[in-house]
Amino acid sequence: MFERRLYHHIDWALLIALFALCAIGVAMIFSATSDPTRGNSHLYVTQLYAIGLGTIAMVVTLSLNYRWFTDKSHLFYIALLAVLLYVLFLGTVQMGARRWIPLGGFNLQPSEFAKVGVALVLAKYFGETRGMPAWSDLAIAGGLTCLPLALIAKEPDLGTAVTLIPVFMAIAYLAGMQMRILGYMALSLVLIAPVAWKFALKDYQKSRISTFIDPSQDAKGAGYQQIQARITVGSGGLAGKGYMQGTQGQLRFLPVAHNDFIFSVLAEEQGFAGVLVALGLYLFVILRTLEAARLAKDRLGSYLVLGVLASFTFQVIYNITMSAGLAPVKGLTLPLMSYGGSSMIATLAAFGLVLNVRMRRFTN
Template sequence: MSSSKDVLKQEPSIWQRLHIDPVLLLLLLLLTSGGLFVLYSASGRSVDIMTRQIIYLGIGFVVMIVFGQIPPRMYARWSLPVFLLGVLLLVGVLLFGVGAMGAQRWLAVPGMSSVRFQPSELMKLVMPMVIAWFISRSTLPPKLRHVMVALALIAIPVALIAKQPDLGTSLLIAASGVFVLFLGGLSWQLIGSAVVLAIPSGWAMWHFVMREYQKKRVLTFLDPESDRLGAGWNITQSKVAIGSGGIHGKGWMLGTQSHLDFLPESHTDFIIAVLAEEFGLTGVMCLLLIYLAIIVRGLFISVQAQTIFGRLLSGSIILTFFVYIFVNIGMVSGLLPVVGVPLPLVSRGGTSIVTLMAGFGIMMSVYTHRNLIGR
């Protein structure tokens, strides 16, 4: 008993006072710095794209530090009101949203029509937060009635986002909420029942939810050779870029698929194909090792959390980060259908970068406040 009291009485380190995890910070700096080199080549040496990316990364790191200062109990207290605000914003997108490329996913800032934001990005953080708050209020593992309420909370924003349409983001947000239930000790019987129900649900989604272009993406995934010059062009060129890189690659800014415009969206969704072509398998493995280190550190932070809410929230955030990586790489390599998910902190981005860094800030808050409870 005395030893546990001594631990609580230990003076916090300088990093803990700043509410920054130095290991996670170093890994993120390493990832984003390397990502800038790849983006510079993938964007065709565009100074404008690089400038914007650096600005967004700078904002992201500031947001991460700010979010790290907020105690986890404040996130729990405000999770439900922010969730309701997010749902209202998603409804606003359907009623007053700004459209682009056949999708209506943005809201324009009143009086500043050129400035717009995507409310679905907010839900990437709020979804696991509100589910973690709700589940942590009851005994674990969660009972069936609590699981049903949590699934209802997940279904509302997911349905609104799918309506925009943005099926990829809606499924990823649904996964972030389901991860909380899984980490909360969801019984394998319920997991098995969900898997069984997924089969008829997939049939219903195909016939009543998915748009024609989404169905075409799935069919192209199953047989990309059926339309190599049309819907299968992206995947075909991506595979060519990945395969031509070999072990060591062609060299920085010497890739042909991206620089000769064979590979579309080379600086966003398909940027890892550029990395594979220019740096080969060696470069891809280095990137994966950095990602793996970040994920392992995130899981360590989750295990070290002193509250159920902090453990569930940080665990869900890092598992969702893993899903983003898995989906993007699987999509680019032809193992998954194309859903328009960027490679985290490497692809060109704005709102997505800030959202991801805010998530890491929440994890730092959980970790650095762990011995400060009650102070």
């Protein structure tokens, strides 16, 4: 199954960049969660375990031929829907949302795995249709995307749900979806937006968006996090305040610093220099993965790689923009760096597929 020569085709550069980001993440989590008055938190240890589990998952996803995964994608997809349904009715409730399945000391967040599942099923679907995707293909693929999306949105976890859309868009785009259709989609989005504002969004979601437009209108409430994020990043300066010396993160002016705002902590403590390093690593990972998509021996492989990359890139860009206080605050974590086991495992597993596609580019 795993041929020895494949080993030589593993993209070590990408692998190093991925684990470098993980390492930076652990260091930042350690800094953001340390509290001299209460002793150090052990969250970074949990994160290390997650990286370990993620690495195992990665080994699994790159060992088997990716075609095996896409061939079984309908099973993964059905299993995914089943788990999401289970979460919706029987998951544990935290902070007003039902997102987790308790697995003995560890809370699994199935929605994180939905991205991989959807990428697999869409890669398979588009990979088997020849030529430009027809309307009907787009409709079916859209439906396949919307089903888990709706379940996740219902938890509610709108942030994670939204990350499924880039997966669909990217694969459809790569599969040759006409630009015209993309235009229609954009147009319908503009038309739907006011309706969604009126009926679909909850008050807290509305307030997040309206305070983004003018954070000062609610400087102590919903706009607080955004203002604090800007202060955190801006006060970091060129060289940063030094590791564990950030006042904004250390003194908890920034909420959930180890999670949603981990990049702000990096920007505060390591400054613009640190930001450039992290941005460079992320960009390297993305470009390297795009190259893997280009090198893939078949369309299916390209689609799969791009599908996995789409949600990753979307999350990275959105989270970093948000951590600078330049986007509305959403519960979107920064893949590889933010604290969170499910996200780490799912992301590393997904990159296992990327490596998988790349190293099997010569096999038949």
